[in-house]
Amino acid sequence: MGDRLTYDNWDEHDHERLNNTLTDFMDVIKWAFQEYQDKIVYACSFGAEGMVLLDLISKVNPQATIVFLDTGLHFKETYALIDKVKQHYPKLHIKMAEPVLTVEQQAAEYGDKLWERHPNLCCHMRKIEPLQQELASADAWLSGLRREQSVSRQNTAYINQDDKFKRIKICPLIHWTWDDVWRYINLNNLPYNTLHDNHYPSIGCEMCTLPVKNETDIRSGRWANFAKQECGLHQT
Template identity: 65%
Template sequence: METEKLTFETWEESKRQQLDLQWKDFMDVIKWAYRTYEDRIAYACSFGAEGMVLIDLISKIKPEAKVIFLDTGLHFPETYSLIEKVKKKYPMLELIMAKPAKTLNQQAAELGENLWERNPNLCCHIRKIEPLQQQLQDVDAWISGLRREQSTSRSNVNYVNKDEKFGKIKICPLIHWTWEDVWNYIKLNQLPYNELHDHDYPSIGCAKCTVPVQSDNDFRAGRWTNFSKKECGLHQA
C-alpha cells in the first residue's frame, strides 16, 4: 500500500491510492492510517459498540492513539461509566474529553432551556460540531466507526473519504462490518461495552435525544424521535 500522505487538498490527485484502499481489509486500513498520518490523526469515538471494536483494534497498532469523546454534558451515566472502564483497560490511550465552549447553563441563558427539544440541530452544532472542529485543527485525518449497514445515508461511505465539513480526510475501517460482526468481536474479545445496548439501544447518543427501539432494521430509529433528524451533523457535508 502506498504511504504518500493523502490530504484534503491532494484528494483529486490521489485517485489510485483511494482505489487501492478499497481492496484492503479493516486492519490494513488502520495500519495504513497510522503509518501515513502518524500523530496527525485522531479517532472520534462515541463509545458505542462500534467504538469499542475500533478502540481495541487501534490499540493493537497505536497504543497511545488520540481518542476524542465529544462530552456534551448530556450523555447517559452508562456512557461515562464505560469511559472509566476504557481508561483502565487501555491506559496508554490519549483520551480527550472535548467539551463545548458553552456550559449547559450558559446555553440555556443565551438560547433558552432545553434547546434540544426546540432546535436539536443548533444544540448538536454547539455541543458536538464546534468541539470536534476545534479538536481536528491540528490533524490531517480522523477515524470514524461508520458502517454502511447503519442507515441509507451511510450506505455509500468508503474506507477513505473527503470530509467537506471539516476539511479533513475521514477514514472508516468498519464500513463492511455487520451488527453481528461487531458483537461477535466484542464477545470473542470480552470487551466492555455500554450496558444500554442490552436494553434496546443500538445507537447511543445524548440522553435527552435517544430512546430504546424495537426494530432490528433501523439502527438509528431511537435518535431524535420527534424530528426528521437522524444525524447530529458530524457526518454530513
C-alpha cells in the same frame, strides 16, 4: 511527510486506487497511522462499534489519541464506560472535548432545553464545533461508521474526502455487520455500554436517544420526534 494524503491534495483516481488496495480493516488502520502518525484522531462515541475500533486501534497504536465529544448531556452509563475504558487501555490518550458553553450557559443564552426546540443548533454547538477544534491540528480522523447503519452511510468508503471538516475521514468498519460487531465484543470480552442490553443500539445524548422497538433500524431511537437522523458530524 510532504506527500501525505490531505483534503487539499485529494485526487479521485488515487482515492479509488487506494480504496481498492486497502481491502482489510486492519490494513486500513495500519495505513492510517503510518500515513498520518500523530496527525490523526479517533472521534469515538463509545458505542458498540466504538469499542471494536478502540480495541483494533490499540493493537496498532496503543498511544493513539481518542476524542470523546462530551456534550455534558450523555447517559451516566456512557461516562461509566469511559472510566472502564481508561482502565482497560491505560496507554490510550482519551480526551474529553467540551463545548465552549456549559449546559447551564447554553440555557441562559438560548433558552432551556434547546435540543427540544432546535436540535441542529444544539448538536452544532455541542458536537460539531468541539470536533472542529480538535481537528484543527490533525489531517485525518477515524470513525466507526458502517454501511449497514443507515441509507445515508451506504456509500461510505474506507478513505473519504470529508467536506464537512475539510479533512480525510477513515472508516475501517464499513463492511462490518451488527452481528460482526457483537461477535467481536463477546469473543474479546470487551467492556461495552450496558444500555445496549436494554434496546439502545445507537447511543447519543440522553435527551435525544430512545430505546428501539424495530431492531432492523438501529438508529430509529435517535431524535425520534424530529426529521433528523444525524447530528451533523457525518454530513457533507
